[in-house]
Amino acid sequence: MNRSSSTMILIAMGVIAASAAVVLYFQLGLSAGSALxxxxGLMLTMVTVQQPMERRRERAWIESRLAEIAAVAGDGEAEIxxxxxxxxxLEQALPGRVREQTGELAAEVEVVGELLRQVTETLAELESTVDGRLDGVNARFGALERHMRQAEEPAGRRPRRGRPDDYPDEGRGGRPDDGRHDVSASMRNALFVPDADPALEREVERLIRDEQIELxxxxxxxxPQRLVRFYEVLTRLKGASGLVPAAxxxxxxxxxxxxxxxxTYQVIRSFQILKRLTQRNGDVGLYINLSAESLASSAFFREFQGFLSQNRAMADLVQFEFRQExxxxxxxxxxxxxxxxxxxxxxxxIDNVTDLRVDFRRWSDLGFRSIKVSADRLLGRAPLVTGDxxxxxMAGHLQRQGLTLIVDRVEQEAQVIxxxxxxxxxxxxxxFSSPRQVRPEVLGAAQAAAGAPTRPAPAGNERAGAARR
Incomplete structure (x- = not known):
């Protein structure tokens, strides 16, 4: 019982005791002391009787609450x-279910691993065989080249010296088809470089001036995911008898x-292509080959800089590519x-990297973000100067310098492994994919969507740019 109820009971008992004393004094004629x-005594008797009754009621109430709490606790214990x-x-059944579900997958992975090992061994044997045959063919073409030079020297003809790889069919002209261009390079050194065909010169000039260029x-x-992140733009000329190679x-x-x-043509068309690509995937970027000596042309560079200023929104998606040489x-x-x-x-x-002993921090400070090294050079199958x-x-070292190492000219699955x-x-x-032509209708649609961009000046009277890859 609460405190207010107890107080009311005590007051009632006091009133009863006082009333009894008054009745005894006035009605029954008892003395005041006796009545008091x-x-x-009556008051004490009522208090004595009321206190045990109140304690029993409180005990009964507490016991009922404890019973309710015990019932709730029992229910909770049962649920637990x-x-x-x-x-x-679940703990007993889970390992068995996991083994049951992953057993087949593990077996398949083991089979795939065995097949991959067999394929790797077969490719290695095939590569060794091809290397041997190519060495023989290269030796024959080397002998042919020496004979041709010996035949030309008496006539007073001096063949032009080409670059180390003498413009292999890559860069602007596309990648090598089989990853080994030594034979074709030797043939071009021997057959095409010493004597320039006047008809071919005129055709190349006409094709470039008429913009008969394929991208x-x-x-x-x-x-290892092999998801497309960038595209490199390559150029080829469309001759009457087919595509003219970069060599x-x-x-x-x-x-x-x-x-x-x-x-000029490549930069403008590349930005048009990039605008078309970003409509489908805003994360895909472009590598655009650019002549180093074009940067020294004031007429070209002034218009080129203005064109880039108009397209700064795509700056993060474009990297202009130069040969290390x-x-x-x-x-x-x-x-x-x-x-x-x-x-x-x-x-x-930076492309066509053959020497890794340069100050890459300096190039990173100039805005370079990636370098490309061929797979054969990284694997030690072609010359590469690495230093200490x-x-x-090298990939981690370059990453700390702010550069990303990209392996290019990957032609075989064994190289990836x-x-x-x-x-x-x-x-x-x-x-991963050979170069694919950009369809003319795609270029037309991109040009229409992009409007008429400002064209960098051709700077025809300036020095020609350096050779592309």
Whole structure:
């Protein structure tokens, strides 16, 4: 019982005791002392009787509450026991179910691994066989080249010396079809470089001036997922008898001072293609080959810089690509041009890397973000100067310098397997996809959507740009 009820009962007992004393004094004629004593005794008697009754009621109420709490606790304990039993059953059944579900997958993975090992061994044997045959063929063409030079020397003819790889069919002209261009390079050195065909010169000049140029895209994929992250833009000329390879038209375009016009066409069309690509995937970027000496042309570069200013929104998706050989020959004017382009938010890439002992931090500060090294060079099958850094650690070293290492010219699955431990993030080559032509209707649609962009000046009277890959 609460405090107010107890107080009311005590007051009532006091009133009863007082009333009894008054009745005894006035009605029965008892003395005041006797009546008072009887009233007090009655009061004590009522208190004595009421207290045990009140305690019994409180005890009964507490016991009922405890019974309710015990019932609730019992229900909770029963639920906990049920949950514990279910967890025990699940714990006992889970390993068996996992083994049952993953057993077949593990067996399939084991079979695939065995097949992959067999394929790798077969490819290695085939590669060894092809290497032996190519060595023999190269030796024969070397002998043929020496005989041709010996035959030409008496006539007073001096063949032009080409670059180390003498413009293999890659870069602007596409990637090698089989990843081994030594034979074709020897043939071009011997057959095409010494004597320029005047008819071919005129045809190349006409094709470039008439913009008979095809653009091809080759993807740069993530490793090992092989998801397309970039495309490299490659150019080819559309001749009457077919496509003119880069080994033929790049040297002639240099001699005719038409590289700047080729750069103009490629840059404008590349940005149109990029706008079309970003409509479907906003994360895909482009590598655009650019002549190093075009940067030194004031007429070309002024318009080129203005064009880039109008397209700064796509700066994060574009990297202009230069050969390492051309970078090493750049002067102060070209370097300042690079800084001006980098100030607009655009970045650069280094291609055809053969020497990793350079100051890559300097190139990173200039805006370079990636370098491309061929798979054969990384695997030690072609010359590559690495210095003190082991080639397997080069990707991490370059990453700390702010550069991404990309392996290109990947032609065989065995190369990918051998490169798995190199920490490479991107790859490029015919294994993933050969260069694909950009359809004319795609270019037309992109040009219509982009409007009429400002064209960098061809700078036809300037020096021709350096050779592309």
């Amino acid at each position: 004593m009887i009233g007090i 026991e049920k949950i514990a039993a279910r967890l025990n059953r 091809h895209l080759q993807p740069v994929v993530t490793l 033929e038209f790049i040297p002639l375009a240099e001699q005719g001072r038409l590289i700047a016009k080729l750069d 051309a970078l090493m020959e750049m002067g102060p004017l070209e370097i300042e041009s690079l800084r001006a382009v980098a100030d607009l938010g655009f970045h650069f890439s 850094i082991h080639v397997e650690d 051998d490169l798995l431990d190199y920490g490479l993030a991107f790859g490029q080559g015919n294994l």
